[in-house]
Amino acid sequence: MLGRMGLGSEPVDLVVVGAGIVGLAHAAEGVRRGLRVAVVERDEFARGASVRNFGHGCVSGQAGAAFGYAKAARERWLELGRLAGFWAEPTGTVVAARSEEELAVLAEFAAAGAAPAELLDADGVRARVPLRAKTLLGGAWLPWDIRVDPREAVGALARWLASVGVTFHWRTAVTGLEPGVLRTSRGDLAAPAIVLATGHDLDWLFPELAERAGVRRCALQMLRVATPGPAARAPGDGERFGPGVLTGLSLLRYAGFAGCPSLPALRARFERERPDLLAVDMNLMFTQLPDGDLIIGDTHETAVTHLPFQAETVDDLVLAETADLLGVPAADLVVRERWRGYYASAPGREFLVAAPLPGARVVTVTTGIGMTTSHGLAAEVLADLIP
Numbered sequence: 185m186l187g188r189m190g191l192g193s194e195p196v197d198l199v200v201v202g203a204g205i206v207g208l209a210h211a212a213e214g215v216r217r218g219l220r221v222a223v224v225e226r227d228e229f230a231r232g233a234s235v236r237n238f239g240h241g242c243v244s245g246q247a248g249a250a251f252g253y254a255k256a257a258r259e260r261w262l263e264l265g266r267l268a269g270f271w272a273e274p275t276g277t278v279v280a281a282r283s284e285e286e287l288a289v290l291a292e293f294a295a296a297g298a299a300p301a302e303l304l305d306a307d308g309v310r311a312r313v314p315l316r317a318k319t320l321l322g323g324a325w326l327p328w329d330i331r332v333d334p335r336e337a338v339g340a341l342a343r344w345l346a347s348v349g350v351t352f353h354w355r356t357a358v359t360g361l362e363p364g365v366l367r368t369s370r371g372d373l374a375a376p377a378i379v380l381a382t383g384h385d386l387d388w389l390f391p392e393l394a395e396r397a398g399v400r401r402c403a404l405q406m407l408r409v410a411t412p413g414p415a416a417r418a419p420g421d422g423e424r425f426g427p428g429v430l431t432g433l434s435l436l437r438y439a440g441f442a443g444c445p446s447l448p449a450l451r452a453r454f455e456r457e458r459p460d461l462l463a464v465d466m467n468l469m470f471t472q473l474p475d476g477d478l479i480i481g482d483t484h485e486t487a488v489t490h491l492p493f494q495a496e497t498v499d500d501l502v503l504a505e506t507a508d509l510l511g512v513p514a515a516d517l518v519v520r521e522r523w524r525g526y527y528a529s530a531p532g533r534e535f536l537v538a539a540p541l542p543g544a545r546v547v548t549v550t551t552g553i554g555m556t557t558s559h560g561l562a563a564e565v566l567a568d569l570i571p
């Protein structure tokens with residue numbers, strides 16, 4: 185016996201839970217396949233990982249299944265940007281190298297050739313991005329990477345999906361499911377096919393699944409700073425960083441660099457010289473918002489439940505490292521915003537796709553690559569769920 189039916193009078197083929205990028209990617213893929221789609225989201229608008237990130241489509245840094253998803257997702261982001269009218273650009277990435285070990289890893293990555301990479305000397309780096317780090321030795325240009333403004337793109341994508349017929353049930357929490365039916369805080373919703381894209385809150389609905397896979401929350405401290413250098417007269421007027429900027433710490437993180445023979449030597453150098461950066465699991469990187477401000481970060485701390493207190497020392501370290509990379513005094517960095525982002529994290533896997541019931545798929549990106557990969561992942565999940 186079904187409980188009260190109440191939500192949605194129109195029949196749908198697919199119900200997606202969560203309006204973050206994983207959920208919206210499935211909704212967009214559903215539309216592409218001509219399905220009638222509804223999205224159920226507990227908040228008034230998406231405010232999770234998908235709007236708190238760098239908006240960096242790090243295609244070149246992926247390996248395995250993620251690399252395939254990322255290449256497909258790149259094309260979808262650029263297409264959806266045109267359709268939905270949000271900024272999505274093939275900006276590429278510059279990796280700034282400040283040690284011989286970093287240069288060696290980049291040379292090995294370029295030689296392996298999985299993704300195109302052009303090696304740069306210090307002037308070549310500076311020709312692409314205005315970095316003034318005294319320690320800059322060179323770097324690499326990764327042309328396949330893309331960028332979106334996460335604050336704009338996720339909302340714009342939801343609005344565009346609504347305009348092409350997707351039904352959104354905002355401020356509606358999913359509390360459980362049975363075959364073909366979703367239980368929500370506003371009544372039941374008939375759903376022949378269900379995708380649960382609840383991000384790092386997977387354990388609220390599926391505690392045992394989350395525990396079995398070791399899914400925890402990874403917390404990242406992030407800041408928005410005014411771009412230093414010649415004062416901007418108007419927003420967007422200051423120095424431009426078109427490409428995303430990665431550093432040697434990024435090489436330790438992304439799977440695409442994992443096979444480079446010099447990586448252990450690079451890690452050993454950080455362990456020797458900068459254990460403070462490894463202690464907060466820093467991935468020093470930044471991207472620029474359209475108004476010229478920089479999104480800088482990040483650090484990683486994994487737990488099931490985090491204390492809410494954000495250590496100022498961690499922000500200070502991110503600011504000091506960013507200032508060093510930009511080649512400006514840390515005091516010149518004007519902080520405009522600070523926030524914490526959370527994403528799902530699990531040992532030994534980048535994606536968790538599970539079938540808790542027939543006709544339903546739990547889809548969670550379990551490392552920090554959901555913006556890069558979701559559109560490709562969604563195509564594969566729907567091909568299996570609704571052949």
Ligand SMILES: Cc1cc2nc3c(=O)[nH]c(=O)nc-3n(C[C@H](O)[C@H](O)[C@H](O)COP(=O)(O)OP(=O)(O)OC[C@H]3O[C@@H](n4cnc5c(N)ncnc54)[C@H](O)[C@@H]3O)c2cc1C
Nearest residue numbers: 202204206226232233234237240358383525553554555556
């Ligand atoms: C600081 C930070 C920086 C990052 N940088 C990058 C980057 O540059 N590039 C990249 O590729 N990736 C990056 N990532 C990772 C990326 O942001 C995530 O992998 C991705 O956003 C996850 O998307 P999601 O839709 O699963 O999660 P979310 O965006 O968190 O969305 C989940 C949604 O589900 C909703 N929800 C949860 N439970 C329920 C329920 N029971 N009922 C209804 N709704 C529910 C939530 O309200 C939420 O809106 C970063 C992540 C962080 C935190």
